[in-house]
Amino acid sequence: MSQPGSDVLLERMMTLHPKIIDLTLDRMERLLAALGHPERNLPPVIHLAGTNGKGSTQAMIRAGLEGAGLRVHAYTSPHLARFHERIRLAGELIGEDALSALLDDCISANGPDPITFFEATTCAAMLAFSRTPADYLLLEVGLGGRLDATNVIEAPALTIITPVSLDHQQYLGDTLPLITAEKAGIMKRRVPCVVGPQEDEALAVIEARATRLSAPLYVYGQQWHCFEDRGRMVFQDENGLLDLPLPKLPGPHQVQNAGAALMALRVLGVGDAEALTRAEWPARMQRLRKGPLVEAAPNAEIWLDGGHNPAGGNAIAATLGAMPKRPTHLICGMLNTKDISGYLRPLVPHVASLSAVSIPGEAATLPASVTSDAAAQTGMVAVEKASVLDALRAIVAAEPGARVLICGSLYLAGQVLRENG
DSSP states (O other): OOOOOHHHHHHHHTTSOSOSOOOOSHHHHHHHHHTTOGGGSOSOEEEEEOSSSHHHHHHHHHHHHHHTTOOEEEEOSSOSSOGGGGEEETTEEOOHHHHHHHHHHHHHHHTTSOOOHHHHHHHHHHHHHHHSOOSEEEEEOSSSSTTSTTTTOSSOSEEEEOOOOSOOHHHHOSSHHHHHHHHGGGOOTTOOEEEOSOOHHHHHHHHHHHHHHTOOEEEBTTTEEEEEETTEEEEEETTEEEEEEOOSSOSHHHHHHHHHHHHHHHHHTOSOHHHHTTOOOTTSSEEEOSSHHHHHSTTSEEEEOOOOSHHHHHHHHHHHHHSOOOOEEEEEOOBTTSOHHHHHGGGGGGOSEEEEOOOTTOTTBOOHHHHHHHHHHHTOOEEEOSSHHHHHHHHHHHOTTOEEEEESOHHHHHHHHHHTO
């Protein structure tokens, strides 16, 4: 009998625990023990937490390491088009046969015991990473840090905390210090930690934990600086100054993410700084240049971004503000767990209209009517549309050369990437 495909096995994993999110490490530790503790047989780990910028920072570090000829594993979530995107083995996305075999191993080892989808799939990733040689493993936190399924690494080579802001309050706490304490839970005794730009109250939490753990800190604005100057990126730390091209990923916030990635490479003493700036990462102000959506609006400039919280809205606003002037229209779909007003408010000065859509197939989607109403309350011109394609056609019928940004959710971005090929 042939082995079931990964889609079937992933669906089976969804049934093993009634809650999608249930933060604890007990179930992880039990299954990892049953699998022979693969988390103890990994390459040096770079562990990343934060509210925004984890994926981009990870992609830049990977580009810098691979540019120096190193083999790099990477774990990230959520995926956009296919689950396989979450597990990268020595530079290549995991193949279907390998993924199916790993998932089957984890289901067999777990038996009928409760375990969440993310925990089970993280165990599968750990198993994969332990079986394939590499020089480094980039490990991105799923949610929070202290009780996240990835936080089973006793002694990583380095931890990184990207900017922390309010998000997932129902799981992490309703204040910035509480959320930061959860994120800072990945810090380990005497393990260096690179810290991206933070609010003062967040940084105070990180610094207090670093003191307790005797963990060396490399903090933005203190041990390192990174900024744009005359179309170049300038990085400086105690070891000197680097003058580099701007990151390929657009937006002022990506300069700061690149700075954190550069500081990580400098702490580790490895990597190619210039290769780091050439990193790509989908759905982070990604320009769509081909596919059905582009064909439907050949004179438009179409962008895609998965940011979904107030900090993400601020980052998009800064990016739009730095772009050449062009009438800009949003096509927006969001989840009902997000602060939609906080996300949209920074965007108001930069956009001409918003077309609201629901996210098909997502139980937690905000109805288009709710998104439209929220946008109207911020002062935007807002309409409801049945789909992204319908919204795009309506926008370019009125303004053929518009800039169109599809935004509001990684789940919407994933659907767009799947449908656009």
